[in-house]
Amino acid sequence: MSRFIFSTVVAVFMLTVGLVSNPVVAQDSASAIMPFEFETESERQRYQYFSKILRCPMCQNQNLNGSNAGIATDLRRELHRLISEDYSDQEIIDFMQSRYGNFILYEPPINKSTSVLWFAPIVFLLVGVAVLIVLVRRQRVNDDVAVLSDQELAAARARLQSLQAQDAKDSKETSAGIPSNSKALSGK
Amino acid sequence: MQRLKLFLPLLIFALLAALLFGRLGEDPEYLPSALIDKAMPEFALPELYEPTRIVTRDDLLGEPGLLNVWASWCFACRVEHPFLTKIAREYGVPLYGLNYKNETDEAQNWLQEFGNPYRLHIVDRSGRLGIDLGVAGAPETFVFDHLGRIRHRHIGIVDEKVWAETLEPLLQQLRSEQ
Numbered sequence: 001m002s003r004f005i006f007s008t009v010v011a012v013f014m015l016t017v018g019l020v021s022n023p024v025v026a027q028d029s030a031s032a033i034m035p036f037e038f039e040t041e042s043e044r045q046r047y048q049y050f051s052k053i054l055r056c057p058m059c060q061n062q063n064l065n066g067s068n069a070g071i072a073t074d075l076r077r078e079l080h081r082l083i084s085e086d087y088s089d090q091e092i093i094d095f096m097q098s099r100y101g102n103f104i105l106y107e108p109p110i111n112k113s114t115s116v117l118w119f120a121p122i123v124f125l126l127v128g129v130a131v132l133i134v135l136v137r138r139q140r141v142n143d144d145v146a147v148l149s150d151q152e153l154a155a156a157r158a159r160l161q162s163l164q165a166q167d168a169k170d171s172k173e174t175s176a177g178i179p180s181n182s183k184a185l186s187g188k
Numbered sequence: 189m190q191r192l193k194l195f196l197p198l199l200i201f202a203l204l205a206a207l208l209f210g211r212l213g214e215d216p217e218y219l220p221s222a223l224i225d226k227a228m229p230e231f232a233l234p235e236l237y238e239p240t241r242i243v244t245r246d247d248l249l250g251e252p253g254l255l256n257v258w259a260s261w262c263f264a265c266r267v268e269h270p271f272l273t274k275i276a277r278e279y280g281v282p283l284y285g286l287n288y289k290n291e292t293d294e295a296q297n298w299l300q301e302f303g304n305p306y307r308l309h310i311v312d313r314s315g316r317l318g319i320d321l322g323v324a325g326a327p328e329t330f331v332f333d334h335l336g337r338i339r340h341r342h343i344g345i346v347d348e349k350v351w352a353e354t355l356e357p358l359l360q361q362l363r364s365e366q
Binding site: 057058069070071074075078097098099100101103 | 219220221222223289314315318319320321322323324325
């Protein structure tokens with residue numbers, strides 16, 4: 001029984017870890033080419049930020065920064081234009097999302113179709129914690145049964161001894177012919 | 189009951205396996221267009237053979253048709269070209285070309301060699317219209333209705349199967365909506 005619970009807990013735990021840990025490992029090429037000129041440092045930083053969180057539509061797992069695909073080059077150029085024209089963060093996201101959908105965002109928005117993606121890990125975690133709590137509680141109940149106070153222990157010992165004495169007496173009376181056996185039965 | 193519980197981990201495993209196996213056949217690169225049921229973006233770009241003529245969205249309106257994103261550097265475009273020629277010439281499907289990030293003379297040579305079943309070609313040298321359409325690369329084919337709304341986007345080669353299963357039924361439906 002405890003083995004079953006253990007394996008369930010392990011399974012739930014592994015699922016939770018698997019789902020919670022972010023599967024998105026964007027490939028950043030160390031030598032990201034940035035041929036663009038920016039007027040301010042903050043514009044440059046915005047460009048770097050967005051080229052990291054936006055995914056190349058052609059590639060399964062590369063951001064705009066790390067991809068050599070033609071479309072990634074075009075979108076980097078477009079991103080540079082948007083930043084130079086003072087688009088806000090939300091306007092840049094909207095621009096990309098309205099053309100390329102949620103795919104272009106590494107972090108999908110929370111809505112109906114992505115709710116499982118966002119909340120399943122939490123549900124799995126809660127189930128895992130619940131199972132764990134039940135397990136620990138059950139263990140504690142077992143422990144409680146096993147632990148006796150010194151007084152109770154002494155009383156139980158005394159009762160056991162009196163029962164054994166009674167037993168030995170009975171067996172002596174009924175099977176006087178086989179003493180060796182009766183000795184074994186008496187519990188020594 | 190206790191016995192059955194023993195099989196719970198196995199059951200969970202089986203369910204997960206079934207779920208993951210079921211998704212194996214799906215194309216992970218399939219991307220629905222973000223523009224479905226939305227108006228085709230506005231544009232004003234030259235025509236391939238008449239550089240002084242400016243093509244706009246209005247030139248495509250009136251009846252449902254296909255907008256095919258192609259380029260002479262795109263090998264898959266060469267593969268789908270005979271079939272596109274067939275549906276345009278034999279079935280009379282309005283076929284428009286979006287010449288995507290291509291040198292004009294190279295595009296013209298390509299059409300010279302393989303034939304030109306297109307009604308007209310929009311020249312998108314910079315790929316800017318491509319971005320507005322959510323194009324990731326060539327070939328891609330958009331189905332639009334008589335009002336110029338994008339109704340479907342096909343990524344990759346258009347062949348007999350794509351035509352019979354998706355494009356033809358959709359075009360028929362769009363014609364009936366007209």
